[in-house]
Amino acid sequence: MVGQSLAKLFESRADDLYVGYGLKPRIVAVSDNGGMACDTAGLDCARLVRAKEQKGTVAAYSDGRGGGGSNGGGGGRTPDISSPTAAEMAEAVSGADVLVETTPSNYKDAEPGMTNITDAMKRRMHVVSVNKGPLALAFPSLNELAAYNRVMFRFSGTVGGGTPILDYAKNSLSGERITSFSGILNGTTNYILSAMAEGMSPKSALQDARKKGYVEADEALDLDGLDAAAKLVILANWVMGMKVTMPDVSCTGIRGVTSADIKRAARKNKVVKMTAACGNDALTVAPVAIPRDDPLCVNGTLNAISFTSEHSGTQTIIGRGAGGTETASAILRDLLYIRQGITSGAYG
């Protein structure tokens, strides 16, 4: 999904990226559940998308030559590898500059993302990850590994999707000291709580969210607050300089929130939201009642985060959470950053 969006983005913005940023990305290898496609001369984006859409896997890239209106770009080959690791890909394409890691997040062992990322770093590849698992479980050590190998490690897409929350906190507030923050970082639970605030029962709100495709296959990631907790860990490390991982978060999901809770809050002109908060060195994910006119109080699947700083008061950013296009846009931002780092001569 993210990979396809990224390929489409490269395709549609090829001219603009080259003229505006000097970026002409060459995709030398792509893998998915069904196999991989690689070509050191560069894979054709449109053909990759076609292979995925028509055959379900990029492994069909070289088959695509005959059918489906190929435009003849790139000389594709498909090595005989059924489920390649990043190590095998890196072996096949040893000259690649960057690994873009997009496997699903898991908070048990963070695999296969963890191995993909550490292997790539050891091979001196820069890494862009939109997989939250490795960051949630091992942010401090991954950052050390990147520094040790002198590679850049970027993960804009892990928090806020297309909304550049991490960049904002780090760069736009340069010179400021952020003292605390609190965010609504999981769109699914926010959708459910918003529906409950409008009178739906917890059960039908959940069913409605499921029907709309908002709930992850592993429902615990949303409902028990794990996804929000992972984002909180990433923010705490990146924005506050804390060295923390998932076990440091006190995490309560929304399964215990009742219609009575929602009504009680409403009587005080408040709304129940599952917030991920960092303050006084404590990390907490939990449903809390916040004033209805607080800027943080967004509805539907929107994400929002309020940073409180020493001299500039509280600032709130609101935007869409993750979606294929938004996440691809975040990856592109990271790639532009890495390109700038490479050309500046600080790396490589």
Added chain:
Amino acid sequence: MVGQSLAKLFESRADDLYVGYGLKPRIVAVSDNGGMACDTAGLDCARLVRAKEQKGTVAAYSDGRGGGGSNGGGGGRTPDISSPTAAEMAEAVSGADVLVETTPSNYKDAEPGMTNITDAMKRRMHVVSVNKGPLALAFPSLNELAAYNRVMFRFSGTVGGGTPILDYAKNSLSGERITSFSGILNGTTNYILSAMAEGMSPKSALQDARKKGYVEADEALDLDGLDAAAKLVILANWVMGMKVTMPDVSCTGIRGVTSADIKRAARKNKVVKMTAACGNDALTVAPVAIPRDDPLCVNGTLNAISFTSEHSGTQTIIGRGAGGTETASAILRDLLYIRQGITSGAYG
């Protein structure tokens, strides 16, 4: 006000700025309505603030030695200049790197800010301006002048006060294309409209705002939308790359908004807000009815702006508008940027 906040910020964060950013600012000259203080060895911040607070002008800086608990820092001298221009100051202190321009905005001829800024640029000084006038009337030519003289020109404090709206749009959304934006950029009119939405008459809402000190001495700046229009011009130039000035804005203030307008909007679940909008190459400041649940719909003196981008949807930033501390924080951000530019060797 802003100057004092900045002096206090330098004072309170001296250690942190030096350790964290390598910044050790030396203030070599300060001027106000009452005169100026200058010392190439560096003025003492605490003593500057004391002179201003106790005697009403920094010209009393060297008098301060005897009274009011001087801490003996800096060897102050007060040249015999009653109303110095930036040119005279620059003459007195020819080695200064940066001019921080904080005179009040005016949209007739933008003086004395315009002359201060252009003189400084011609003398190869970098410029930080929190005065919107020169930017509103001559953004394109000031930017050209800065480029021609190879100096940096920053103005973070002109839009959004402590909320880094300009930085966000330019840097955090790198790689994105902003297609339009709309903002509530004047806290005073937003306070008045918010009060009207709660049932106050236009007249008493205005009186209330006056009593709280929210309304500028020249009321037209707020009520006729000039302040919002100036910010819109700055955003359009900086974010969208348009080359526009104040006359390009179609500007309607809030004087014509009636309680009936507010009620009519409320019946449609909307709220009347004075927005500054850029889209389809048109620049407009006007009171419009927006949906109550739009994230842009903030109350009180808050500022908010929504950027719509091609791939990341609409993103809203909300924060306090300008105040002394917030603006000083924005100036500090600009100074850090300039310091980085100087040390990188790209300038000077």
